Each structure stands twice: as C-alpha cells, then as structure tokens.
Amino acid sequence: MKRRTRNAAFTAIAASAAIALTATSAQAAVPVNTETLRDxxxxxxxxxxxSALQDIADANGDTRASGTPGYGASVDYIExxxxxxxxxxxxQTFTFNSFTELSDPFMARISPEPEVYVPFVDFVTAEYSGSGDVTAPLEAVDLVLPPGSSANTSTSGCEASDFDGFTSGNIALVQRGSCDFAVxxxxxADAGASGVIIFNEGQDGRQETLNATLGDAFSEDLPVVGTSFAIGDELATLLASGEVVMHLVTETLIELDVETQNLIAQTPTGRTDRVVMAGAHLDSVSAGAGINDNGTGSAAILETALQMAELGIQPRNAVRFAWWGAEEAGLIGSQYYVDSLPRQERNRIELYLNFDMVGSPNYANFVYDGxxxxxxxxxxxxxxxxxxxxxxxxxxIGVESEPTAFDGRSDYDAFISAGIPAGGLFTGAEGAKTAxxxxxxxxxxxxxxxPVSYDPCYHxxxxxxxxVADGADAELYEALNxxxxxxxxxxGVISNVNQEGLADMADAIAHAVLTYAMTTSSVNGTAKASPKAAEKAGDHLGAHLFR
Structure with a gap:
C-alpha cells in the first residue's frame, strides 16, 4: 500500500499557490496559501x-431523506x-414527490421448492415502487445468462418488444443493464405485468442485492423489487425447467409536491462575476442516516467553509457552497437550482466542484474525467x-488516484448540461474493488x-x-478496519467512514477550493458544453442507481 508522503513536489505546489495568492494592486495581500487551509x-x-448528522438521524426516525424532519434538522444545523x-x-425551496415504505416488503417462492426471502438482505423494494400484493407465475424477459464480460451487456426490458408474447398478469423477471430501471x-407494466423483479447483472460489482430507484416521476402502481444476481440466476434456472410461482408484497406511499430545500452560502467578499461553486447533496436515502452518502461530502465542504472563515480568508473570486436536496429522488435540487438561474447568473459561475461520497470504508480515489x-x-x-x-x-502528496466517468449519477449533471465546467471527487459506491x-x-x-465493494453499506x-449495529456484516467490517x-x-466504534481516505480527500477539497478562489486566470474558456458532454448529460439520474 502506498502511504501519504509530503514531498518536494507538494512543496512546489504550495509555493506556486502562495504566488497565486499575491494580491492585485486593487486588493490587499492575502496571507494564506493552500497548505494553511489544508492543515x-x-x-x-x-x-x-x-456525528451531529448521525444524532439528527437517530432523533428523526433513522433517516435524513429529503422531505423528512431529519433533512430539515440537517439544513438547520449547517445553516x-x-x-x-x-x-x-x-x-431555496422547491417541491418533489417523496417516497416512503410503510411496512417491510415480502418476497417468496411458492413453487417449486418454497422459499421465503429476507427483506433488505435478499431483496429490496425499489424506491418509488407502487404497492401491491400479488401471487403469480414468473416470466423471464430477454435475459443474458451467463452474463457478458462487461457491464451493460444485458438490455433486458429496455424495449417494449422485449415483452412480445408476455403473459398479462405474470411477474416479470428482468436483468439490470443498459437502460434506467424505470424504463x-x-x-x-405496459405489457400487463403484475409485478417486477430486477436482478443484478452478474459481473464483478454487479452481483449484490440491487437497491434501485425508479425516480420520482415513476407512476405505475405495481410492486417492483431488486435482488441479487445469485437469486435472479437461480430463478431463471428454475424457469428453464418449468413454472415458478412468486409472491410479492410492497406497501408504499408516494406523496406529491413535498417541500424541501437547497441551502446556498456565499462568501461576503470576492468577485461575483467569477463565482467558484462547491456542492454536495445533503439528503440520505430513506433507509438510513446516509453518513458516507453523502454526509461525508456535505461535512467536508462545511468544514472547508468554516475554516476559510476562521482563517479570515478573503477570496478574489466569490465562493458559493451548496447543499442539495432531493438528490436521491433524481438530482432534483441541483437541477432546480441551475434551471432557476437567469442566463447572466449562469455565466457568472466559473466552475462547479462536486463531492459525493468522499469517505467510503474500502475507498479508492476517483477524480472525474474532465x-x-x-x-x-x-x-x-x-x-x-x-x-x-x-x-x-x-x-x-504521494497518493494514487484514477479517473471516473461523467456518467450523470451526481449533481454535476445539471452544471455540465448547462455548459459550466465541472469536476470533483468520489471514493466509490456499489462497485467491487479490484486487487x-x-x-x-x-x-x-x-x-x-x-468481492468487496467500496462501500458495503451503500444505500x-x-x-x-x-x-454493525445497523445490520452490516461484523466480520467484514472488522477485516476492513x-x-x-x-x-x-x-x-471506539467501527464506522462506515474511512478516515485515512477522508483525510486525503479533505486536503484535495481544501486545495481546489482555495486555488480557484484565488486564481486570477479564467478556467471556463468558452463556457460551452462539448458535444459529448451535451449528448451524454442526463442519461443517468442520481447516485441512487437509476440503472
């Protein structure tokens, strides 16, 4: 393992940063450099x-999801x-459609070889699933088994034609891959299915129980659940030999036009025609406190903002921090914010830095592939x-990093769609870590x-x-620790945050925010989206696994 080392190369960066902080004739010198803020x-x-966000969740039904008291208390704390x-x-107040699971779901195989599956372990209700209690034969839809060598080989269920000949009233068995789960x-539903079981695709990183979302625009009233590749593969194997009858039960509530907020904070000084933005979504999924996803990003930019103020830093360019609501419902808060900006105000945003999950327990250092x-x-x-x-x-600083794609799964999506330069950091979610x-x-x-994912407790x-007290595999977490x-x-307690990785991410966040806050040169150039970015933006929605 390569440990962090403070070397000569970083000394050079710190020195160049100090030069960059030298004032123009119209502005007093700023006696700080990136190293001071990093420290x-x-x-x-x-x-x-x-810890404060965990306390808030504990006091509010174990969640900080948008539209809940736990989210409101999270906003209050930061504000x-x-x-x-x-x-x-x-x-900034806006509305979205909230999702609540009213009771534990149920999934069982009635025949052959009856089996009752364990909720939240073997299967999970897809967020924004409808309600239902159905017992019906299972029917496979365009599966790719064994799975292809790479992700998204399967297009199961992505086309209406995949359901040609489907028997109305059956439960559809579909495989993850290529298109949004909502599709x-x-x-x-259009083919007459009474329920849907979506199983993971099968490659490394796509084997665990699928915790999917359909997005707050999904309106079909039928039960939809996600399960693991192993269970899906077993069901498909049984289907090859004859009829399989399943029983699905979900009880959910989708409330329309629920109010929630983005929280925006800007430095009182700095050029407002060249605003540097740093953002993180503040909401959790409904299932839990969301401490890594995305308490870590939210807390990291909060601490950066507070320490900038504590150090008396007066940036050349105004710095605007944002905590987004309803990200887990489909990037709604950040999209609402960008959509609400007049064109002139959009043009004043020099760049956007996104921090979504920066303390994964089995982390890697991912940098968006700009x-x-x-x-x-x-x-x-x-x-x-x-x-x-x-x-x-x-x-x-002697630490490895690697690129990750602009795949539209976090709040940078609205910014790159609007032609605003973006980047950021990520330490991994449901994907499997490699040797x-x-x-x-x-x-x-x-x-x-x-295989072990970057975050075994993702969503x-x-x-x-x-x-461990909240259901994680104790032996796995002890081994990770x-x-x-x-x-x-x-x-004294093993958490879902890796403080070694978090420390490196904190350094990088502070360095980037201050560097851009103090730069005298333009970053965004033409401020126009490249054809590929414009073409790709919006294909995926939300870090909460829309596909």
Whole structure:
C-alpha cells in the first residue's frame, strides 16, 4: 500500500499557490496559501459534523431523506454554523414527490421448492415502487445468462418488444443493464405485468442485492423489487425447467409536491462575476442516516467553509457552497437550482466542484474525467483543468488516484448540461474493488470468497457511524478496519467512514477550493458544453442507481 508522503513536489505546489495568492494592486495581500487551509480542514473536524448528522438521524426516525424532519434538522444545523461564520446564506425551496415504505416488503417462492426471502438482505423494494400484493407465475424477459464480460451487456426490458408474447398478469423477471430501471418497470407494466423483479447483472460489482430507484416521476402502481444476481440466476434456472410461482408484497406511499430545500452560502467578499461553486447533496436515502452518502461530502465542504472563515480568508473570486436536496429522488435540487438561474447568473459561475461520497470504508480515489481521455465523455471547456488539478495534487502528496466517468449519477449533471465546467471527487459506491486498487489504496478486494465493494453499506441502514449495529456484516467490517489499521474507528466504534481516505480527500477539497478562489486566470474558456458532454448529460439520474 502506498502511504501519504509530503514531498518536494507538494512543496512546489504550495509555493506556486502562495504566488497565486499575491494580491492585485486593487486588493490587499492575502496571507494564506493552500497548505494553511489544508492543515485546518481535518478528518477530525469533518467527523464531528458527521456525528451531529448521525444524532439528527437517530432523533428523526433513522433517516435524513429529503422531505423528512431529519433533512430539515440537517439544513438547520449547517445553516446555523454558516450564519455564525459570516456567510450570506439562503434557502431555496422547491417541491418533489417523496417516497416512503410503510411496512417491510415480502418476497417468496411458492413453487417449486418454497422459499421465503429476507427483506433488505435478499431483496429490496425499489424506491418509488407502487404497492401491491400479488401471487403469480414468473416470466423471464430477454435475459443474458451467463452474463457478458462487461457491464451493460444485458438490455433486458429496455424495449417494449422485449415483452412480445408476455403473459398479462405474470411477474416479470428482468436483468439490470443498459437502460434506467424505470424504463424496464414501465415496459413491464405496459405489457400487463403484475409485478417486477430486477436482478443484478452478474459481473464483478454487479452481483449484490440491487437497491434501485425508479425516480420520482415513476407512476405505475405495481410492486417492483431488486435482488441479487445469485437469486435472479437461480430463478431463471428454475424457469428453464418449468413454472415458478412468486409472491410479492410492497406497501408504499408516494406523496406529491413535498417541500424541501437547497441551502446556498456565499462568501461576503470576492468577485461575483467569477463565482467558484462547491456542492454536495445533503439528503440520505430513506433507509438510513446516509453518513458516507453523502454526509461525508456535505461535512467536508462545511468544514472547508468554516475554516476559510476562521482563517479570515478573503477570496478574489466569490465562493458559493451548496447543499442539495432531493438528490436521491433524481438530482432534483441541483437541477432546480441551475434551471432557476437567469442566463447572466449562469455565466457568472466559473466552475462547479462536486463531492459525493468522499469517505467510503474500502475507498479508492476517483477524480472525474474532465478531459474524457479515459471514458470518452468530456466535460465543458475547463473541466480538464479541474481534473488535472486534482490528479496533480494527489500525485504531489504521494497518493494514487484514477479517473471516473461523467456518467450523470451526481449533481454535476445539471452544471455540465448547462455548459459550466465541472469536476470533483468520489471514493466509490456499489462497485467491487479490484486487487490492483488494493495495492494502491489498501483495503480488501475479496472476503470469504466474495468481492468487496467500496462501500458495503451503500444505500442501506448500515451507512452510519455504527454499521454493525445497523445490520452490516461484523466480520467484514472488522477485516476492513484491520486492513486499514483502525482507520474506520471513531470514538471506539467501527464506522462506515474511512478516515485515512477522508483525510486525503479533505486536503484535495481544501486545495481546489482555495486555488480557484484565488486564481486570477479564467478556467471556463468558452463556457460551452462539448458535444459529448451535451449528448451524454442526463442519461443517468442520481447516485441512487437509476440503472
């Protein structure tokens, strides 16, 4: 494993940053550099905010989902701190359709070989599923078994024609891949399905129980659940030999036009015609406290903002921090914000930095691929500069990093669609960590013969400061904590946050925010989206697995 080292290369970066902070003749010198802010923004400080968010969830039904009291209390907590620190703070109210699961779901195989499956372990209700209690034969829809060698080989359920000959009233068995889950479920409903079981596709990182969302625009009133590749494959094998009868029960509530908020805070000084934005979604999924997703991003930019104020930093360019609501319902808050901006105000945003999950327990250091050289999806002009700033910073402190695609799964999507340069950091979600990544970042690629994801508690109740108490595999989390020398422990308890990775992310966030806050050069160039970014933006919705 490659440990962090403060080397000569970083000294050069710090020196160049200090030069960049030299004032123009119209502005007093700013006696800080990136190293000062980095030293102030610590993992301990971020963890204290995560502790507060955990307390909020504990006091509000174990969730901080948008539209719930837990989300409102999260906004209150951050707003109070920012107001006291001297920021110009506003709430932006908007509405969305909220989703609540009223009772535990039920899934059983009636025949052959009856089996009752364990909710939240073997299967999960898809967010925005309708309600229903159905017992019916299962019918497979265009499955690819064995699975292809790469993700999205399967197009199961993506076309209406996949359901040609489907027997109305049956429960559809479809496979993850290629299109949004809502498309698969809607096509099944149109074909007369009484329920839908979506199983994971089968490649490494696509085997675990699928915790999917259909998005708040989904309106079909039928039960939709996600399950693992192993269970889906078993059901498909049984179907090949004869009839399989399943029993599905979901009881859900979708409330229309629920109010929630974005929270926006801006420095009282700095050029407002070249605003630097940093954002993170504040909401959790309904299942839990959302401490890694996305308490970590929210707490990291909060601590950055507070330490900038504490150090008396007066940026050349105004810095605007944003905490987005209803991300888990489909990136609604950030899209609402960008859509609400007059064109002139959009043009004043120099760039957007996105931080969604920056403390995954089995982390890797992912940097959004702004220049498109890794994934072929380029961001708007200037996004390449953001990518290089982050990757150069990690290299300078002796830490590995690697690109991740602009695939539309987080709040940068609205910004790149509007032609605003964007970038950011991510430490991994449901994907499986590779053996090569273990060499670079530590951790585990396998445990008890099974692949290990970057965050084994992604979108589950165990995404908390006490994951084992909230249902996580105790032996796995003990092994992860041991692999990282205790980096998951917080106040004597193994948490769902890796403080070693979080510390590096905190350094990178502080470095980027301050560098762009103080730069005298333009980043965004033409401020026009590249054809590939405009073409790709919006294909996926939300980090909560729309496809």
């Amino acid at each position: 102030a923004v610590t993992a301990d400080g971020i963890m204290s905010h995560l 109070d701190l920012l107001v006291d620190a001297g920021y110009l703070v506003e709430r 698969k479920a809607a096509n099944a 220049d498109g050289d890794a994934f072929g999806i380029t961001g708007p002009s200037g996004s390449d500069d953001i990518e290089h700033l982050f990757s150069d910073f990690f290299a300078s 090569d990544q273990v060499l670079d970042y530590g951790g585990l690629s396998e445990f008890d013969g099974e 589950q109740a165990c995404d908390s400061l006490d994951p 041991d692999a990282y020398g205790g980096a998951l422990e917080y106040e």
